[in-house]
Amino acid sequence: MTFLIILTVLIALLYTGLPMFAGMFLFSVGILFWVEGGVPTLGETILGHLDGYLLVAIPLFMLMSHFMVRGKVVDDLYAAAHTFLRHIPGGLGIATVFACAVFAAISGSSVATALTIGAVAIPQMLKYGYSPRGAYGVVAGGGTLGILIPPSAPMVLYGVASDTSVGALFMAGVIPxxxxxxxxAAYCFFTEGRREAKLIAEGTFVRPARASLREMGHAIKRSFWALTLPPFVLGGMYFGIFTATEAAATGALWALLIAAFIYRQVGPKQIWEGGQEAARISAVLFMIIVSAGLFGHMLTKLHVPDQLVAWVVENNVSRTQFLILMMLLLFVLGLILESFSIILITTPVILPVLAQLDIDRVWYGVMLTINLELALISPPVGMNLIVIRSITGAPLVEVDKAAIPYMGMMALAIGIIxxxxxxxLWLPGTMQLGN
Incomplete structure (x- = not known):
């Protein structure tokens, strides 16, 4: 098919060392010159893809994440999770998953979640007898929750590219x-619980006692303000109080107040650094958006989406068959491309097919996001694996092996969804929607 040929050539071009945005931009311009003899609407195409109110949410969510990371709230989050769960078989692993889930709702970044939680949790798990592979695996898997549990920059980007409500996408990511x-958590309960039972029988391990009510109260008190951010942001969107962009702005402000006045870890210098970091990352992302938008424009001129719809109709491809094929393609792309590029390259092509097969764009967006998470822990270059190696200094092959069970669990989750x-789709269907 034309799209697969174009995709193969593009990937080959990117492997020459060109930055992603430059490769897509130059490739698209070259094809358009070849097909049409010029790009008369280049300026309009670029401005059209950047002239979106929703895009403002991306740097604001990044700013929110920066303030909470700089505020060092993760220590209290992990301590609270450990306090409540330490007496359960596999309790440390379950506490790590819980801390990852909560921090994911604060940071919106899988890499930041793996890095921040991993730096605290891995030494604790190793201290209490976890195998290195068990500790690395739970942080690798738990860290991926960063882009599924809202807020999520990839979801914002997919919402913009597919003209789908970002608020609905955020709510759709909660239950999955x-x-x-x-x-x-269930995997930790059974695997680590079995290991702990064996060590207890040998007399080499004593499971921590259940926390007292006083300890639980102290843990809640210390982590209270950090725990207010997820319901503040998500609750505001769910009840229609503000849109996703407004949620990003109010969330960033709330995070700043918590980090500056409760934890007292953020001052003018950190605010300036946070603004610089958000601007730098957003500028790179916006360049990718422009180049991917031009790439999508080129595919439309070549009638690639129409060809894909015709292929689906001619071969009588069912909805399930198409989704399985797309999940496999997305997984392969995730091994060689980063998530933003995958979203922007594939979404314009498949939108007509989603409409043809009556596939809900929100439903597809959730499966897409889980697949992008899967890429983050897929050897050889999954970003979360590299982060864990940087924290621990462990051989990358050992970290890779630790992630394999979690890859299987994520594939299972895609199948369930x-x-x-x-x-x-249930939760978005009950909310007051806004972009």
């Missing part, structure tokens, strides 16, 4: 995110 965290769409 909880489901995935529960699957991870595919079979039961309402897991993703």
């Amino acid at each position: 995110g909880i489901l995935l965290a529960a699957i991870f 595919m079979l039961w769409p309402q897991l993703a």
Whole structure:
């Protein structure tokens, strides 16, 4: 198919060392010159893809994440999770998953979640007898929750590219995110619980006692303000108080107040650094958006979306068959491309097919996001694996092996969401929607 040929050539071009945005931009311009003899609407195309109110949410969510990371709230989050769960078999691993889930709702970044939680949790798990592979795996898997549990920059980008409500996408990620965290926690309960039982029988391990009410109260008190951010942002969107962009702005302000006045870790210098970091990352992302927008424009001129729809109709491809093929393609792309590029390259092509097969764009967006998470822990270059190696200094092959069970669990989660769409669609259907 034309799209696969174009995609193969583009990937080959990117492997020459060109930055992603430059490769897509130059490739698209070259094809348009070849097909049409010029790009008369280049300026309009660029401005059209940047002239979106929703895009403002991306640097604001990054700013919110920066303030909470600089505020060092993760120590209290992990301590609270450990206090409540330490007496359960596999309690440290479950506490790590819980801390990852909560921090994901604060940071919106899988890499930041793996880095921040991993730096605290891995030494604790190793101290209490976890195998290195068990400790690395739970942080690798739990860290991926960063882009599924809202807020999520990839979801914002997909919402812009597919003209889908970002508020609906955020709400759609909540139940699948909880489901995935529960699957991870259950895995820790059974695998680490079995290991702990063996050590207890040998007399080499004593499971920590259940926390007292006083300890629980102290843990809640210390982590209270950090725990207010997720319901503040998500609750505001769910009840229609503000849109996703307004949620990003108010969330960033709330995070700043918590970090500056409760934790007293953020001052004028950190605010300036946070603004610089958000601007730098957003500028790179916006360049990718422009180049991917031009790439999509080129594909439209070549009638690639129409060809894909015709292929689906001619071969009588069912909805399930198409989704399985797309999940496989997205997984392969995730091994060689980063998530933003995957979203912007594939979304314009498949939108007509989603309409043809009556596939809900919110439902597809959740499965897309889980697949992008899967890429983050897929060897050889999953970003979360590299982060864990940087924290621990462990051989990358050992970290890779630790992630394999979690890859299987994420594939299982995609299958569950595919079979039961309402897991993703029920919550958005009950909310007051806004972009």
